[in-house]
């Protein structure tokens with residue numbers, strides 16, 4: 143007799159993507175039930191798009207029982223902003239925008255010497271949390287992103303300064319998430335904790351989720367800096383000796399456009415992107431975020447400060 | 451530099467959650483690093499960093515333990531030791547690995563890691579065999595009802611890869627874990643440092659015909675057939691859209707924690723005990739599916755208008771748990787402040803949170819000798835003990851031995867929300883003498 147090995151899930155066995163989806167939905171429903179004023183961080187990036195997709199599935203056929211918050215660096219990809227606004231309108235969602243630019247304009251924040259604005263998001267984020275009295279903030283953080291996140295909780299407690307104190311984090315057993323917090327404190331909730339970058343892409347493909355065009359290979363005028371391809375914009379462009387060239391590139395993350403690098407790519411479809419990522423030799427952040435290269439401990443520091 | 455190959459994809463594989471435990475220096479960091487490295491989860495920039503630091507420290511080659519050295523760094527700095535989660539995949543499966551420290555003062559972390567694990571890897575040093583710590587790791591796995599345990603006998607390179615060293619260790623461990631009631635135990639001789647039998651088969655142990663560690667992880671049958679388990683769904687959220695299209699829709703959203711539900715099934719809503727039938731099942735926008743099974747997140751619609759809210763549990767009518775205010779349980783104390791008889795706490799079970807009082811602390815359990823010592827004054831962090839609780843409201847409580855999700859609970863400090871204690875309904879381990 144031949145034994146046929148099959149990896150297809152049997153009818154009563156979940157594929158890993160469906161298991162991760164059910165876990166994320168469970169987390170969304172727990173937080174929506176346990177907190178009074180949750181909000182979903184939404185940048186128009188692929189992780190936040192997947193988060194919104196999961197939230198809509200979790201509460202179908204009812205509306206998502208919380209709104210969105212975008213912490214806007216002011217250095218945006220126009221395609222991403224357009225995607226954000228279209229999505230909000232299409233699904234009748236509430237969107238709050240906290241603008242780094244407002245803080246720079248009135249002097250509460252100052253531009254950094256390197257010009258990157260990702261680290262400047264912390265203050266507007268915390269102010270928005272206080273102002274709207276959000277008690278739970280859904281974020282798309284994943285534990286596989288880097289070392290400092292491997293021990294992050296699904297429900298991560300933040301003090302009234304938004305800070306993350308390792309000693310106050312609670313062990314999470316079974317699937318029992320403890321959302322109790324004191325007034326002024328809030329909880330960051332990470333439904334994608336157990337997903338990897340590859341899972342996110344595979345899920346986007348499985349669910350046929352639409353993404354902004356910059357995630358797919360396109361021709362763009364770029365200049366090389368620090369091993370990345372950057373795009374010129376009003377915040378600055380190539381310095382002497384940094385020639386601009388037209389290349390076929392795509393973005394793996396979106397954020398502050400001035401410091402988010404594109405990678406060389408001809409992957410124009412989700413399947414091609416998944417194949418490329420599977421074969422890739424650089425971690426997502428290592429490849430494309432200039433600010434994460436500043437220091438290995440950068441993420442740990444910003445987490446303590448209340449960054450995502 | 452090591453060449454990087456294309457990591458395999460696992461688009462339709464299943465998920466396996468595992469936990470590792472080992473004493474300090476048994477090679478756990480090296481093993482986890484080896485698993486990540488040999489399954490091509492390590493990216494070029496990470497490996498560059500590891501090779502650089504290895505050279506600086508005078509290590510011959512790449513010290514793979516550095517890939518996961520978070521716990522070690524914490525140990526050196528004396529800060530909170532914690533559970534770290536790692537991810538790797540093969541074409542057959544996706545793995546979520548809870549990397550937990552092994553020392554007695556970190557029992558709570560091991561318990562945390564084991565609570566969701568379907569499989570535990572217990573590591574021993576081939577030169578030392580089964581030691582007291584090994585027994586404790588096995589006992590934690592047994593206590594938390596981890597169904598599959600693997601003994602990885604490491605550093606076989608230091609004992610000339612001899613079967614005569616491996617076999618007695620494997621036998622002793624098998625006897626011990628069987629006595630603890632672990633249903634499936636497998637022993638594998640490995641060298642995490644040299645890579646023998648971790649991902650690639652060893653050339654040094656012809657006498658061993660079994661699978662490599664990774665082959666075992668890929669093939670171990672972890673699926674509880676939901677057909678045979680009593681169905682449970684703790685209600686998380688009541689969905690009432692009240693839109694024009696769904697004017698009368700009322701759905702009970704939750705995750706099936708055990709078993710399977712089908713339209714037409716008779717169910718009880720607990721703790722009230724009302725009986726009704728399932729009118730329909732929606733799965734995240736898929737309307738009227740045929741079946742909902744663990745661990746799917748779904749929405750149940752019921753035939754009768756019954757009053758149901760978050761905290762209730764919908765269960766198979768013919769196999770319902772008991773509903774009671776009196777809880778006898780085995781607990782692992784977590785918080786730095788101790789637990790005492792008379793303490794007033796919150797008890798979190800499924801999606802319900804109720805007031806409870808600690809009636810008595812009945813005994814503590816020594817995980818190395820399995821002896822129960824009666825009448826403790828208090829339970830301190832990392833203590834395992836038996837307690838009796840009384841809840842303000844009756845709860846539908848399964849035995850932990852039958853249902854990990856609906857047989858477990860947390861005790862929480864009402865004042866500041868600290869998670870105090872993790873509990874398992876029933877008394878699964880140990881004897882008094």
Ligand SMILES: Nc1nc2c(ncn2[C@@H]2O[C@H](COP(=O)(O)OP(=O)(O)O)[C@@H](O)[C@H]2O)c(=O)[nH]1
Pocket residue numbers: 472473474475476477478479480481515604605606607608640641642643644
């Ligand atoms: N000879 C040999 N040494 C090993 C093996 N596995 C780990 N080691 C060494 O044992 C020491 C402790 O390993 P480590 O992984 O840090 O142990 P941990 O404390 O359990 O995480 C290190 O010096 C490793 O290089 C092995 O299979 N063979």
